[in-house]
Amino acid sequence: MAVDKPEILLIGQPKPVIVGGLEPFAAVHKLAEAKDQDAFIADVAPRIRGIAVAYTANKIDGAFLSRFPKIEIVSSFGVGYDHVDAKWAGGHGIVVTNTPDVLNEEVADTALGLLLCTVREFPQAERYLRAGKWPQGGYRLTPATLRDRTVGMVGMGRIGKAIARRLEAFGVPVVYHSRNPQAGVSYKYYPKLIDMARDVDTLMVIVPGGAATKNLIDAEVLKALGPNGILINMARGSVVDEPALIKALKERTIMSAGLDVFVNEPQVPPELIEMDHVVLFPHLGSGSVATRRAMDQLVVDNLKSWFSGKGPLTPVPETPYPSKKPA
Ligand code: 8YV
Numbered sequence: 668m669a670v671d672k673p674e675i676l677l678i679g680q681p682k683p684v685i686v687g688g689l690e691p692f693a694a695v696h697k698l699a700e701a702k703d704q705d706a707f708i709a710d711v712a713p714r715i716r717g718i719a720v721a722y723t724a725n726k727i728d729g730a731f732l733s734r735f736p737k738i739e740i741v742s743s744f745g746v747g748y749d750h751v752d753a754k755w756a757g758g759h760g761i762v763v764t765n766t767p768d769v770l771n772e773e774v775a776d777t778a779l780g781l782l783l784c785t786v787r788e789f790p791q792a793e794r795y796l797r798a799g800k801w802p803q804g805g806y807r808l809t810p811a812t813l814r815d816r817t818v819g820m821v822g823m824g825r826i827g828k829a830i831a832r833r834l835e836a837f838g839v840p841v842v843y844h845s846r847n848p849q850a851g852v853s854y855k856y857y858p859k860l861i862d863m864a865r866d867v868d869t870l871m872v873i874v875p876g877g878a879a880t881k882n883l884i885d886a887e888v889l890k891a892l893g894p895n896g897i898l899i900n901m902a903r904g905s906v907v908d909e910p911a912l913i914k915a916l917k918e919r920t921i922m923s924a925g926l927d928v929f930v931n932e933p934q935v936p937p938e939l940i941e942m943d944h945v946v947l948f949p950h951l952g953s954g955s956v957a958t959r960r961a962m963d964q965l966v967v968d969n970l971k972s973w974f975s976g977k978g979p980l981t982p983v984p985e986t987p988y989p990s991k992k993p994a
Contacts, residue, residue, distance in 0.1 A: 679721030688967030775829035785925030822874035876903025896921035
């Protein structure tokens with residue numbers, strides 16, 4: 668007797684690696700191609716056993732997941748999964764997976780690129796050249812240098828460690844703040860973020876998004892960072908109090924910021940766009956063809972492993988596998 672293929676809802680762009688990887692073993696319903704998405708979901712929901720989320724912007728909360736009575740697994744693209752209510756899923760026996768590790772080095776490369784661009788004003792200098800200003804005189808000597816800076820890492824997870832390794836190679840002292848000290852990490856640990864902000868002049872933010880880290884970098888932290896302060900955000904827009912950051916930049920409470928992420932992406936506050944002393948990236952931390960392909964593949968591999976009865980490859984901590992049975 669032929670075994671029915673599991674039915675999977677694909678949310679977000681139907682990328683070739685994901686669609687091509689899923690179709691041999693699953694019936695894939697592509698939400699992005701539906702004219703009426705709500706009616707489409709209502710139609711397929713009773714049969715859906717897995718959801719693939721191809722982009723981190725889609726909100727997958729309890730209300731949404733309750734529409735799928737047979738849902739077993741949500742396989743989400745990206746290491747960050749603040750768009751998925753994993754706690755709710757865990758409480759309802761649904762496994763959530765993300766795509767960790769395969770992007771560590773790429774995001775760490777981008778973090779160093781953004782840091783250097785911000786400290787040494789490389790994008791501004793390039794704009795200067797293109798505007799034909801070089802013949803009138805060289806680009807200004809930058810007030811900031813990486814040579815005398817200490818980087819305070821806000822977060823020391825897998826990507827944080829990859830960034831810190833690079834900073835060490837650059838000869839830049841590293842210290843860190845996270846909820847708990849990390850085993851096997853020898854950099855100085857600060858239990859309080861405000862104390863670290865006071866002691867360093869550069870903050871590199873690389874913590875998970877979500878309620879626990881919302882507005883962690885607030886006006887007080889920025890003030891403690893001080894007038895030579897440079898903030899780099901590689902995490903989520905929500906980790907930084909954006910209006911407080913804009914105010915601090917306008918009033919030069921801090922010197923500059925390099926931002927890969929924003930509260931309301933892809934919308935960027937016009938106040939930031941207008942400022943010449945910030946560097947703004949369109950959330951491209953992991954954005955190379957090779958790394959995005961590896962992330963797409965891990966979205967597929969989690970579902971493939973699950974539906975062949977082998978369990979998920981990279982479940983998030985809120986939905987451990989095998990699940991912890993109540994005592
Ligand atoms: C992606 C990311 O750029 O993995 C993440 O959490 O933020 C990045 O790798 C992002 O997922 C694109 O939406």
